[in-house]
Amino acid sequence: MKAVGARLPRYDAHEHVSAGTRYVDDVRIPGTLWAKALRSPHDHAEIVSIDTSAAEAMEGVHAVVTYKDVHKNVHGHIEGLGVPGDEPLFAETHVRYKGQPVAAVAADNEALAIRATEAIQVTYKELPSLLDVRKAFDGDAPQVHHWGNWYPHFEGEMDRRQIRKGDIDQAFEQADVIVQGVYRPAAIEHIPMETQVCQVVPEAGGRFVVYSATQAMYFSMGVVAAHLNWPLNKLKFVGGTTGGGFGGKVDSATETITTLLAIKSHRPVRWRWTRMEEFLCSSTRAPWHMEIADAVTKDGWILGRKMLTLHDAGAFARFSPYGVTKHAFHHTGAYTIPNLEFNGYVVYTNRVPTTAMRGFGVTSVSFATETHIERIAQTIGMDPVELRMKNATRLGDTSPNGIPYVDPSTVPVIQAISDAAGVELSAHSRTMTSAMRSGEDLPEHLVAQMGNPEDH
């Protein structure tokens, strides 16, 4: 344990300050072509026709690719986990968000690549777009997706992630007050200083070397192999140096398209997104719509929670079912609420697909829960810190999805925060521990919900 408490340097600091670090965009291979994508100018439209002939005829343009060049155009990011795919690599019949790739080119230089994308003729028939998750369930809402406006493939082919725990009706009957709130954190772009970037180099033996800024290298390797229907040993991935990701480089945004261009042109290809592309069409943290109703006693016990979550997935599912699952399992935050009725939907809109960002699915519900705790405290006139301590997770409690907490830390963390912030705790809270509930910390409604003390 020599590292704990020691002032260890960053292993890469020397390289960072002396121009020694090689990011993907710094890889230099002679003869490398520039890639550019032609992207949808519409939020939602039908593709009537795509004509790439003028771009292909341009001198200095070495490859133009569309859906026709992809063996398996539709591949889901987490098909391996049983989540069926819904997103085409290149739009084929429809575009479902502004910025969705329709075609890509590789040319001698960047300016020529831009002009080649402009030479591709695409005819669209615009369709009404859905941009607000709250309207997704309306009868006359535009239909975003062939699956409808929300993801229907949770376990057991359920159309939502749901949690039912305890007796929610009894909790609401016993409550002195129902405290309601709606929480709507907005989308957030990760804005890594390095935009999405990839370089692919064909090797003489038929293998392709993929330099990627991805945060999830072996995952991306699987995605490329699946789209191409290639064995993994035809791909060599080089990663590990990323100019900031924060979750925004988990989706495989660049690798397959760049590889396709390298295959078709037989040349090394580099695809570096512009900052405009990064803002327009790299995935963001999702906007969430969360409605909470809590059954609360006047002395501060949260007996039950009903919650509806609409997760704005954007146009395709990607990791959203996973994000909503994490969200569901954490939807009581750092507190124990024994009776639950949770429904979480992955809702499609004609927005850019959303993805992980620093606590995928959990930060949104933490924001909602902590804000809601303050609202409860105001409603019943109780100190918000004492309210948190009262309902804090303890040994013997179980999570929303029924997992016994092994090392619940709410109590010591709040005590430490209170000390640091100079907040005075009551004597009871000051001496509280995470130990199994007893005495005044074990009211009637929690007794039945507790794990068997003899199990611990």
Add this chain to the structure above:
Amino acid sequence: MSLNITVNGASRTVNAEPLTPLLHVLREELDVLSPKAGCQNGGCGTCTVLVDGEPRRSCLLPIAAVEGAEIRTVEGLAPPGQLSPLQEAWIHHYAAQCGFCTGGFLMAATAYLENGGSDDHTEIAKALGGHVCRCTGYVKILDAVSAAARGDSFDLTTTAAGLHTTLKGVDQ
């Protein structure tokens, strides 16, 4: 057009369209890779280099406008194998995380220090105000520039060179 610029003390001849940004010339023609294409709109500072001693966004400067100029980048901050005091402060204060913004910050801070900048955080923030870092939260960057302005010295053997010894101990 063909023109000359000096990059880190070496005279270089460049053939480029006159409006080509200096950033593109440095990276793609001259393989000087420390300036980064972060936004190419002048909004982030990852491409900042010194032009005749002044910090400038190389993504916004047409090459024809810097004909004959003396360009300095991170590659020229110290002789090979050595570090400037500012670079040492950067390591000591953990001012780089992903490192992508670091080169631009270093050049802007170098100009600030060469112009006699003080260790005052407000003054440093004014000088570096156009630079964006998404990892550090800036405090460590301010600490590093401040330390360099004061002339603090660092024993990097307890950090950089000592790393291997320390980690060996950990491994065992």
Add this chain to the structure above:
Amino acid sequence: MSQGPEVLIPTSAAEAVELFGTGADTAVVGGGTILIPMLRLSDARPARALMLHHAGLAGISETGGRLTIGAMTPLNHLAAMADPIAACVAHIADLEIRGQATLGGNLCARNTDAPRGDLQGAMIALGASVRSVGAGGERTEPAEEFLANRDDRLVLDVSFELPAAGAYAYLDRAHTHEYTALAVSAVRTSDGAIRLGANGAGPHGLRLPSAEAAASDHAAAGSAALADVALFDDAIASAWYREKTLPVLVRRALDQLKEAA
């Protein structure tokens, strides 16, 4: 093949004027802070680009209390001037951009995704004259008139009388934003008149004549200013927000001006 415009690099002001001609389909590259990314990554494709770096249009001169500033003068050269110029310049983008961007470029900058051209309001408040060339020859006119009719003009210089007092009130911005959403410049001229200019309140810098007429009552002037502007939504502020804040900024600028005088 060359994908860019034909680039012209005059080495004197006279040559720049001659090459500019009527300015048809010609991009004028001053500092380049707006144009270079635009030419590189957008669909703006002018036939010709006139680079002014060697045209000698930079410099500041003073004759009898009247300043003349060349179009290619970088903004950081204005940093030590009287308010509202100094306060405005200090708030434009950042140190590095101010070293490259020029006064002429600032007067020609157009609102695209943000209110560009921070000094436009200040120049209006100062009663500055803009000298430009283009179709029909040379023109010298008040800044507000130039701004309203500036297509295909090449700015040569700007001149104004030093003010008795000046003030600048603005909406502050996150350091990652290059432009202020809204700003008001106020000037008391040497003969005691009060002039007001706003940025971010219309398609370019605008004079606020109704507010000037009501200037003796600062709050009333603030409300009156709303009659002079054409507020809009953009990426950094809504028209609603601008409507709520413009009167406040007018009042603050006038308060500051009173203190300065």
